Amino acid sequence: MTTQTTPVTAAAPTAPARGRVRRKEQRRSPLLTALTAIMLIYSLVPLVWLLINASKTQEGLFSSFGLWFDDDFALFDNIRATLAYDDGVFVRWLLNTLLYVVLGAGGATALATLGGYALAKFDFPGKRGVFAVVIGAVAVPGTALAVPTFLMFSKLGLTNTPWAVIIPSLISPFGLYLMWTFAASAIPGELLEAARVDGAGELRTFIRICMPLLAPGIVTVALFTMVATWNNYFLPLIMLKDPDWYPLTLGLNAWNDQAATAGGQAIFHLVITGSLLTILPLLAAFLFLQRYWQSGLAAGGVKD
Amino acid sequence: MTVLAPPTISRTGQAAPRPPRRRRSWTGWAFVGPFMAVFAFVFVAPIAYALYLSVFRTRLIGGTSFVGLENYQQAFTDPQFWSATWRVTLFLLVQVPIMLFLALLVALAIDSGRLYGKAFFRVAVFMPYAVPAVVATLMWGFMYGSRFGLIGNINDALGVMLPDPLSPDLVLASIGNIVTWEFVGYNMLIFYSALQVVPKSLYEAAELDGASQLQVIRSIKIPAIKGALLIATIFSIIGSFQLFNEPSILQSLAPNAITTYFTPNMYAYSLSFSGQQYNYSATVAIVMGVLTMIVAYAVQLRGTRKDR
Numbered sequence: 226m227t228t229q230t231t232p233v234t235a236a237a238p239t240a241p242a243r244g245r246v247r248r249k250e251q252r253r254s255p256l257l258t259a260l261t262a263i264m265l266i267y268s269l270v271p272l273v274w275l276l277i278n279a280s281k282t283q284e285g286l287f288s289s290f291g292l293w294f295d296d297d298f299a300l301f302d303n304i305r306a307t308l309a310y311d312d313g314v315f316v317r318w319l320l321n322t323l324l325y326v327v328l329g330a331g332g333a334t335a336l337a338t339l340g341g342y343a344l345a346k347f348d349f350p351g352k353r354g355v356f357a358v359v360i361g362a363v364a365v366p367g368t369a370l371a372v373p374t375f376l377m378f379s380k381l382g383l384t385n386t387p388w389a390v391i392i393p394s395l396i397s398p399f400g401l402y403l404m405w406t407f408a409a410s411a412i413p414g415e416l417l418e419a420a421r422v423d424g425a426g427e428l429r430t431f432i433r434i435c436m437p438l439l440a441p442g443i444v445t446v447a448l449f450t451m452v453a454t455w456n457n458y459f460l461p462l463i464m465l466k467d468p469d470w471y472p473l474t475l476g477l478n479a480w481n482d483q484a485a486t487a488g489g490q491a492i493f494h495l496v497i498t499g500s501l502l503t504i505l506p507l508l509a510a511f512l513f514l515q516r517y518w519q520s521g522l523a524a525g526g527v528k529d
Numbered sequence: 530m531t532v533l534a535p536p537t538i539s540r541t542g543q544a545a546p547r548p549p550r551r552r553r554s555w556t557g558w559a560f561v562g563p564f565m566a567v568f569a570f571v572f573v574a575p576i577a578y579a580l581y582l583s584v585f586r587t588r589l590i591g592g593t594s595f596v597g598l599e600n601y602q603q604a605f606t607d608p609q610f611w612s613a614t615w616r617v618t619l620f621l622l623v624q625v626p627i628m629l630f631l632a633l634l635v636a637l638a639i640d641s642g643r644l645y646g647k648a649f650f651r652v653a654v655f656m657p658y659a660v661p662a663v664v665a666t667l668m669w670g671f672m673y674g675s676r677f678g679l680i681g682n683i684n685d686a687l688g689v690m691l692p693d694p695l696s697p698d699l700v701l702a703s704i705g706n707i708v709t710w711e712f713v714g715y716n717m718l719i720f721y722s723a724l725q726v727v728p729k730s731l732y733e734a735a736e737l738d739g740a741s742q743l744q745v746i747r748s749i750k751i752p753a754i755k756g757a758l759l760i761a762t763i764f765s766i767i768g769s770f771q772l773f774n775e776p777s778i779l780q781s782l783a784p785n786a787i788t789t790y791f792t793p794n795m796y797a798y799s800l801s802f803s804g805q806q807y808n809y810s811a812t813v814a815i816v817m818g819v820l821t822m823i824v825a826y827a828v829q830l831r832g833t834r835k836d837r
């Protein structure tokens with residue numbers, strides 16, 4: 226992709242930049258910073274707790290203070306044990322999660338991008354109907370749909386297969402809406418006209434001209450659908466019985482429940498280390514792609 | 530839905546380039562068709578199927594028969610369903626305002642430009658959104674715990690007995706705290722993004738008039754982000770009515786405090802998966818979906834009326 230050569234992609238990030246210029250003259254306030262820091266601490270303490278406790282042994286968890294390290298630093302032993310436990314089932318769950326994310330979130334992003342582009346740049350019969358139906362869908366509680374979806378999928382023989390998790394993940398009404406608003410402002414109508422005058426086909430126009438312009442929007446939608454799929458719990462919970470198909474979320478919960486079952490081995494240190502390993506990829510993705518999602522959100526569905 | 534009206538304003542600063550209207554053609558369907566096809570399969574079909582299921586009932590003797598609206602009658606007089614609905618309503622009335630208020634405060638603080646390290650604040654407060662509900666609930670559940678949690682630590686260190694956050698009386702508040710932790714940053718970002726597009730000329734005018742910061746917030750900033758406030762409120766209402774993950778995961782840590790009908794969704798789930806009552810479960814899901822849409826629509830109507 227030739228993102229770096231397109232001037233319009235810079236359009237969205239200008240909003241925060243303008244803000245910065247505007248407030249150059251504002252004085253910084255230590256008091257306000259300290260007050261806001263309370264929220265910062267609230268947001269970070271559980272993550273710090275997780276990081277610290279991932280370095281403790283099962284016994285250390287019970288014998289040491291929660292917000293400080295124990296004497297023996299067992300983080301790497303814990304990571305090794307997490308990956309090796311039960312013949313490496315954690316790795317299997319990680320690969321499952323990746324499969325669901327790549328096909329589910331990837332597919333959702335592709336469908337939302339194509340659909341949002343069509344809604345922004347084409348006039349077609351039934352367009353108003355599409356709009357009404359999709360907006361209505363945003364208000365339908367997703368979990369209210371899940372039980373009927375399960376019943377339907379079980380009739381079709383799709384339950385307990387990866388498809389049962391992937392297919393429902395393909396639809397993101399919010400992603401469609403975000404892409405629509407983004408495409409409307411990022412692709413100048415004249416550009417499409419020019420391409421058509423030059424005799425470029427619709428698909429070619431979309432791939433060669435529009436996709437690069439849509440890149441920040443695509444990254445934003447991809448990130449948010451990725452989070453939704455990576456973090457999904459309810460859908461796989463009802464669709465999957467076989468632990469071999471579990472994503473990480475279900476697997477961690479199963480490990481945690483293990484302590485409560487009769488004869489089950491308590492492995493809280495592995496639950497905690499596994500939790501840490503589960504959230505790291507997403508935290509990293511959000512940190513590294515900050516520029517994209519922040520501008521994408523600003524340009525997206527939040528404006529009236 | 531006025532809040533989600535199609536965009537017309539270009540962010541590039543040029544005059545809004547409405548695409549030159551081409552004659553209507555079916556070409557657009559080639560692009561939106563795949564979305565709509567999958568949408569029909571995973572949204573429309575399950576709703577239709579649930580409606581179909583809800584008018585039948587399976588009995589041990591006699592098999593499945595058409596019962597009309599009997600399942601709905603049962604739902605409306607089902608004390609477990611109503612106790613679950615009442616619980617999420619209470620949750621909604623307390624947790625959503627607190628969360629949105631905190632989110633708004635942080636968004637205004639970051640937007641004021643008076644913070645040291647505002648980029649760090651923005652990212653750090655948002656981070657919990659990337660944490661799966663499972664991990665968030667397990668973390669908080671462990672910290673709540675009296676065995677190796679922070680509550681246990683505090684009890685040991687100070688020799689006190691703090692109330693158990695996982696006791697039946699407090700467990701709903703504890704869940705509210707987890708949900709607030711997960712979504713306060715997300716809502717903050719929505720408000721912050723909306724604040725970014727307030728025309729700066731308004732602030733300059735206010736400054737010339739000698740308006741104080743609080744006046745600017747009350748008269749310019751809050752009205753300017755009304756749409757974002759409304760969207761966040763509606764999404765939070767929908768989320769509250771759907772409450773499932775956090776109580777369901779906490780159940781293993783607090784088995785006595787969380788029943789199988791703690792929330793409507795948990796009730797529908799246990800009807801299906803422990804009780805095999807698929808028809809009644811589908812009915813509960815539909816009633817809950819309709820209730821959610823009514824409340825969301827009412828809030829929407831009220832919110833847009835205030836705009837004028």
